[in-house]
Amino acid sequence: MNHWIIAPVILPALIAPLIAWVMRFDIVMARVASVVGALALLAISMGLFAMAADGGVEVYKLGNWEPPFGIVLVLDRLSALMLLLTSILGLLVLLHVIATDWDRKGAHFHALFQFQLMGICGAFLTGDAFNLFVFFEVLLIASYGLMLHGGGRIRLKAGLQYVVMNLAGSTLFLFALGTLYATTGTLNIADVALRVREIPVEDAALVRVAAMLLMIVFAIKAAIFPVQFWLVGTYANAPAPVAALFAIMTKVGAYSIIRVYTIGFGPDMAATGDMPGQWLFWGALVTTAVGGIGVLGSRRLMTMLSFAVIGSMGTLMLAVSTFTPEGTVAALYYLLHSTFAAAALFLLADLVVTRRGTGDVLRAATPIVQGGLFSALFFAAAIGMAGMPPLSGFLGKLMVLDTVWTMPHAGWAWAAVLIGSLLTIVGFAKAGSSLFWKPTALGEEAVAEGEPAGMTALAPTVVAVAMLALLSAFAHPVSTYLEATAADLYAPDAYLAIIAPTVGEGG
Amino acid sequence: MEAILASSVGILTAGGVYLILRLRAFPVILGIALLSYAVNVFLFASGRLAVGAPPVLNKYADVPYTDPLPQALALTAIVISFGMTAVLVMIALGSYLESAEDSVNIDITRPDVDEDDVEPGTGTVTPR
Numbered sequence: 001m002n003h004w005i006i007a008p009v010i011l012p013a014l015i016a017p018l019i020a021w022v023m024r025f026d027i028v029m030a031r032v033a034s035v036v037g038a039l040a041l042l043a044i045s046m047g048l049f050a051m052a053a054d055g056g057v058e059v060y061k062l063g064n065w066e067p068p069f070g071i072v073l074v075l076d077r078l079s080a081l082m083l084l085l086t087s088i089l090g091l092l093v094l095l096h097v098i099a100t101d102w103d104r105k106g107a108h109f110h111a112l113f114q115f116q117l118m119g120i121c122g123a124f125l126t127g128d129a130f131n132l133f134v135f136f137e138v139l140l141i142a143s144y145g146l147m148l149h150g151g152g153r154i155r156l157k158a159g160l161q162y163v164v165m166n167l168a169g170s171t172l173f174l175f176a177l178g179t180l181y182a183t184t185g186t187l188n189i190a191d192v193a194l195r196v197r198e199i200p201v202e203d204a205a206l207v208r209v210a211a212m213l214l215m216i217v218f219a220i221k222a223a224i225f226p227v228q229f230w231l232v233g234t235y236a237n238a239p240a241p242v243a244a245l246f247a248i249m250t251k252v253g254a255y256s257i258i259r260v261y262t263i264g265f266g267p268d269m270a271a272t273g274d275m276p277g278q279w280l281f282w283g284a285l286v287t288t289a290v291g292g293i294g295v296l297g298s299r300r301l302m303t304m305l306s307f308a309v310i311g312s313m314g315t316l317m318l319a320v321s322t323f324t325p326e327g328t329v330a331a332l333y334y335l336l337h338s339t340f341a342a343a344a345l346f347l348l349a350d351l352v353v354t355r356r357g358t359g360d361v362l363r364a365a366t367p368i369v370q371g372g373l374f375s376a377l378f379f380a381a382a383i384g385m386a387g388m389p390p391l392s393g394f395l396g397k398l399m400v401l402d403t404v405w406t407m408p409h410a411g412w413a414w415a416a417v418l419i420g421s422l423l424t425i426v427g428f429a430k431a432g433s434s435l436f437w438k439p440t441a442l443g444e445e446a447v448a449e450g451e452p453a454g455m456t457a458l459a460p461t462v463v464a465v466a467m468l469a470l471l472s473a474f475a476h477p478v479s480t481y482l483e484a485t486a487a488d489l490y491a492p493d494a495y496l497a498i499i500a501p502t503v504g505e506g507g
Numbered sequence: 508m509e510a511i512l513a514s515s516v517g518i519l520t521a522g523g524v525y526l527i528l529r530l531r532a533f534p535v536i537l538g539i540a541l542l543s544y545a546v547n548v549f550l551f552a553s554g555r556l557a558v559g560a561p562p563v564l565n566k567y568a569d570v571p572y573t574d575p576l577p578q579a580l581a582l583t584a585i586v587i588s589f590g591m592t593a594v595l596v597m598i599a600l601g602s603y604l605e606s607a608e609d610s611v612n613i614d615i616t617r618p619d620v621d622e623d624d625v626e627p628g629t630g631t632v633t634p635r
Contacts, residue, residue, distance in 0.1 A: 130580060137587050144594060148601075156602040157613050160532065163595050164611060167539045168527060170591070174546040174584050181577065182553035233613065 002051070005060040005075045007044045008083055008121035012037060016114035024108070031098050034110035038091045041117060045080070045087040052080035055484060057494040059127070067127070067499055068188035074127035076495060077485040078332075082124040082255055085336060086248055088467075089343055090117050092460040093245045096347050099456040100354070102241050105150040112149070115142035116245065123252050127498070129180065129187040129214075129264075132256065133173050136221070140166050143249065147238045158237035165230040169220040176213035183207045190499045192264045193492065196271050204271035211265045211272045215279065218260070221253025223313050225286040232294070235306035240350030243302070247342035250313050251335055258320055258328060262489040263496075267323040280321035281407070285416045288314030292420030295427035301353060301360035304431055305345050308385050311420050312338035318413050319400040328486040330399035333479060337384070337392040337471055344381040344464035348374065351457060352435065355450030362431050364438035369452045375436035377461055382428035384468040387421050392471035397421065399479075512552055519545035532599040532609040539595065543588035550581045 015037040023029040051058065052075050060073040094113065096102075103109035119139025126132050144166075148159045181187055183206045184195040199207055216227065223231040231250070235243045257280070265272040291311020298304035316338060319331035349360065352374050358365040368374065380391070387393035397417060404413040471478060488494065519541050526538025554574030562575035603609045 130583070134583065134587070137591070141591065141594060144598065148598065151601075151605075153605045154613065156598065156605050157611075160595075160598050160602045161611055161613070163591075163598055164527070164535055164539065167588075167591055167595060168542065170587075171523075171539070171542045171546050174580075175549060177580070178546070178550045178553040178577075181550075181580070182555075187576075 001060060001064075002058055003060070004044060004047060004051075005058055005073050005125065006062075008041060008048070008087075009073075009118055009125065011041055011044065012114040012118035012121070016111045016118065019114065020108055020111035024111075027104060030110045031103070034094060034113060035091075035098070037114055038087065038094050038117070041121070042087040042091055045083040048075055049080040049084045051075070052077050053481070055488065055494070057488075057498065059498045060125075068186050068191035071131050072127040072188065072498065073125040074190075074495065074498065075125065077481070077488055078255070078259065079124050081332070081336075081481070081485060082251070083121055085251075085339060086117065086120050086124065089245065089248050089339060092343065092464055093241050093347070096244070096350070096457065096460040097241045099454065099460070100241070100350060102150070102239055102350075105239075106148075108145065109149055112142045112145040113245075115139075116146060118142075120248060120252060124255060127189055129189055129192070129260070130177055133170070133177060136173065136252075137170060139249065139252065140170070143246065146242045146245070147234060149242060150239050155237045158233045162230055162234040165220070169217055169227075172213060172220075173217040176210055176217055179206060179210035179213060183210055188499065189260060189264045190492075190496050193266065193269075193496055194499060196265060196269050199271045201270045207265075207271045208275060211261075211276060212279070214260060215257070215276055218253045218256045219280075219283060222250050222257065222317060223253070223287070223310055224280070224283045224317055225290055225314075226283070228287055228290065228310055228313075231310055232303060232306040235309065235346075236300060236302040240302065240346050240353065243305070244343040244346035244350075247309065247339050247346065250309065251339055254313070254316055254320065254331070254335060257317070258331065258489065261323065262328070263492045266490070266492070274323065277321045277323045280317055281409070281413070284314050284317035284321055285412055286314075287311070288318065288416040288420045290314070292423035292427075296423045296430075298427065298431075299362055301349050301362055301431060301435065302346075304362070304427060305342070305349060308345070308424060308428075309338075309342050311424055312342065312385065314420070315397060315400055315417055318404055318417065322403055322407055324403065324406075325483070325486040325490050327403040328489060329479060329482045330396070330403045332482045332485060333392075333399055333471075333475075334396035336478070337396045337468065340464050340467040340471070341381060341384040341391075341393060344377075344461055344468070345385060347461040347464060348377050348381060351453050351461065352378070355453075356435075362434045364434050364442075367439035367442065368450050371436055371439065373458075375432065377465060378432055378436065380465045380468075381461075382425075382432060384465070386424045386428055388425070390472055391468040392475070393468070395472055395475050508556060508558070512548060512556065516545050516549050516552070519548070530611045532603060532611060535611055536592065536595055536599060540588075540592055543584070543592070547581045547584055547588075550577050550584060553577050553580075 019030045019033050058075040062071045116139055119135050122135035144163050184192055186192055186195055220227045261276045267274055288311055291307050291314050294307030295304050316331055316334045319327045353360040355368040384391040384393045387397040404410050523538045523542035526534045554577035557573040560571040560573040562573050564572055
């Protein structure tokens with residue numbers, strides 16, 4: 001048993017209380033500890049990624065209790081990939097926050113940040129549905145603190161909505177888990193897969209109820225129509241760097257859907273069949289449309305970026321809803337892309353908005369310093385988000401369109417993705433011209449506003465945009481890895497093997 | 508027994524959903540609390556109902572036992588929902604003190620712009 005598997009959970013869990021109790025009055029120490037923690041997490045994730053790359057499924061039995069009786073953490077290609085994504089994004093956001101002094105605007109930023117990383121890493125690693133609920137709560141309670149960081153009337157009101165929405169979602173999660181346990185007698189995802197296979201179709205009504213309740217819970221996290229309403233209010237009113245970190249939170253929902261509905265309730269199972277995919281398809285379709293229309297109609301930059309996130313989640317879930325290996329490859333590639341695209345846009349929005357006299361309202365105002373640099377970065381990130389070549393958004397959307405082509409109602413999906421992309425392009429062009437272009441028409445005499453951003457403040461945004469270019473340049477090795485990942489999910493023998501021998505022995 | 512338990516879950520859930528839909532901070536907190544009670548009872552029932560049976564196996568005699576796992580799940584759920592309710596109360600209180608009203612909805616007349624930040628007369632918005 002390899003103890004490194006639990007390190008991504010233990011490490012932030014140890015650093016966070018240290019920061020909260022020992023370093024609470026010393027921001028320099030807290031920053032050092034937080035960055036060291038994030039760097040160590042990145043190193044561990046890289047190690048785990050290398051370990052999982054050969055296709056083995058590593059299982060970590062907590063307390064050495066045999067699954068399905070004990071809780072297990074499972075490391076496979078998908079978990080390792082998500083961990084690596086989380087640790088890279090976490091480090092970028094952390095460096096940005098330190099460079100822009102966001103962590104001085106309220107107490108305990110770094111402690112909450114580490115708890116957030118702990119919850120996200122735990123959710124990606126766990127192989128147990130109830131444990132997934134617990135890690136969801138950990139990442140949510142940290143996200144409440146981060147979302148309210150800095151305070152303010154609107155932020156507190158938006159935070160209240162966010163908390164209420166998620167508490168209702170958590171209750172629904174528990175109802176789903178109760179139903180699942182009552183019907184299958186287990187909460188271990190691999191064991192659920194084995195038990196659901198044994199349930200005849202005519203007795204499967206309650207299993208289907210449990211599967212769909214879980215789908216609603218994950219859809220809330222992934223912001224899929226009709227439960228996407230919380231996202232805009234939350235992301236648009238959260239501190240912009242926190243919104244950049246939240247780019248991974250919607251992906252926790254997407255990851256859970258991919259994990260549970262390929263392994264737990266796979267498309268090959270008679271009890272649930274293709275029901276999850278059918279519901280997800282129409283939800284994702286409307287989500288894509290909502291995102292595109294929202295981008296076009298937004299009057300604030302942060303609101304617009306939030307709708308762009310919703311649109312990208314719609315596109316991502318369209319690919320997921322095929323529940324085929326090719327669809328999952330497209331979904332995972334688009335997941336990597338949209339995480340960095342959203343993070344780049346939110347980090348850039350923070351740099352721009354704090355320098356503008358008019359905040360993030362999309363209206364021409366006095367030009368800001370380094371307007372040329374910011375507009376170039378905005379242009380690149382917007383190209384990525386809208387899905388135009390040469391960045392990875394284009395390849396991602398191409399893969400998504402290619403895989404949904406074989407589905408029934410493919411025409412609807414193509415129309416939604418393509419028209420949504422067009423609306424996104426128009427919306428971003430409109431926003432870019434009122435943020436960067438129109439101010440230049442005010443003439444040379446207008447004094448540029450704000451302090452110039454230093455290298456440290458710009459670096460995370462530049463790196464996030466560079467990740468899009470790298471994803472595009474190295475699309476072949478990335479998609480080769482993703483193909484192996486997807487193949488594991490649809491032929492989960494290695495994953496299910498963590499259960500099978502024990503059940504045989506235990507009788 | 509089953510009828511009492513099932514109807515209590517149903518009534519608590521119905522009350523919780525109704526209170527959440529009131530969209531005022533205090534009823535919403537009560538509604539979330541009622542929902543968490545309902546789900547705790549529901550979790551308890553997911554291991555089947557057994558009266559007076561211990562949650563351990565007896566290897567010396569074939570006596571009835573009850574499934575211990577739902578009890579552990581309900582315990583975890585109670586702890587989490589208790590903590591979350593405390594956080595919710597604090598945030599609701601903070602929101603009420605900041606904005607002097609307890610509606611969960613954000614004012615829909617100007618949803619995009621924080622009114623406090625708009626300078627009178629000019630219509631321009633200062634950054635937060």
